[in-house]
Amino acid sequence: MSKFITLEGIEGVGKTSNLQFIENLLQEAGHSCVVTREPGGTELGEALRNILLHHQGEAMSADAELLMMFAARAEHLDKVILPALKAGKMVLCDRFTEATYAYQGCGRQLGEEKIAQLETWVQGDLRPNLTIVLDAPIDVGRSRAGRRSAPDRIEKEKDDFFQRVRDCYRQLAQRYPHRIALVDASLPLEQVQTQIKRVLLDYEIL
Numbered sequence: 001m002s003k004f005i006t007l008e009g010i011e012g013v014g015k016t017s018n019l020q021f022i023e024n025l026l027q028e029a030g031h032s033c034v035v036t037r038e039p040g041g042t043e044l045g046e047a048l049r050n051i052l053l054h055h056q057g058e059a060m061s062a063d064a065e066l067l068m069m070f071a072a073r074a075e076h077l078d079k080v081i082l083p084a085l086k087a088g089k090m091v092l093c094d095r096f097t098e099a100t101y102a103y104q105g106c107g108r109q110l111g112e113e114k115i116a117q118l119e120t121w122v123q124g125d126l127r128p129n130l131t132i133v134l135d136a137p138i139d140v141g142r143s144r145a146g147r148r149s150a151p152d153r154i155e156k157e158k159d160d161f162f163q164r165v166r167d168c169y170r171q172l173a174q175r176y177p178h179r180i181a182l183v184d185a186s187l188p189l190e191q192v193q194t195q196i197k198r199v200l201l202d203y204e205i206l
């Protein structure tokens, strides 16, 4: 049966290695799986991602940023996510609308009303079956992310921005426990993966 699974968290919490881990578990369980990401996942979406992460010069307005996230999402749903779900596949997506609530809603302080309207417009009643939030204090994320490449436009934000993003993810998990699970990502990788596997079993994904 097709399921839509998304992975979220602030920078440096281990999204990339855990995405691979989840894909392996799904495949071992015999599921055909499409792995994709937001913003991105389509030609147009990747072009928008490039603007969103690397635009220079005049500062981008928060509304323009929000609308581009949803433009990329509309294209992604149309070209990749909905066709895969209709074909009975598992879709595993690196970030989705919970990131918009966290980054634009709380990080940029746009609030949730505009996002909720766009969510309904673009997605109707489609929501991920399961969102795993990799949660860790921002200094843990910062020190791990800092070892990688130069920060992009969003990664350049200050600590208070990422604190709001983290708090928002935690609140979303409290509000929607039936579809959002928090995993303690400050622990060693092996223990993080034990928790992820437990979540996938508890939410009847595996």
Ligand code: TMP
Residues within 6 Å of the ligand: 011, 037, 038, 039, 069, 094, 095, 096, 097, 099, 100, 101, 103, 104, 154, 155
């Ligand atoms: P990443 O997926 O490589 O971590 O980078 C994507 C960046 O885009 C990350 O900083 C989070 C940000 N983002 C938003 O601000 N809003 C969104 O809706 C999504 C999907 C991502």
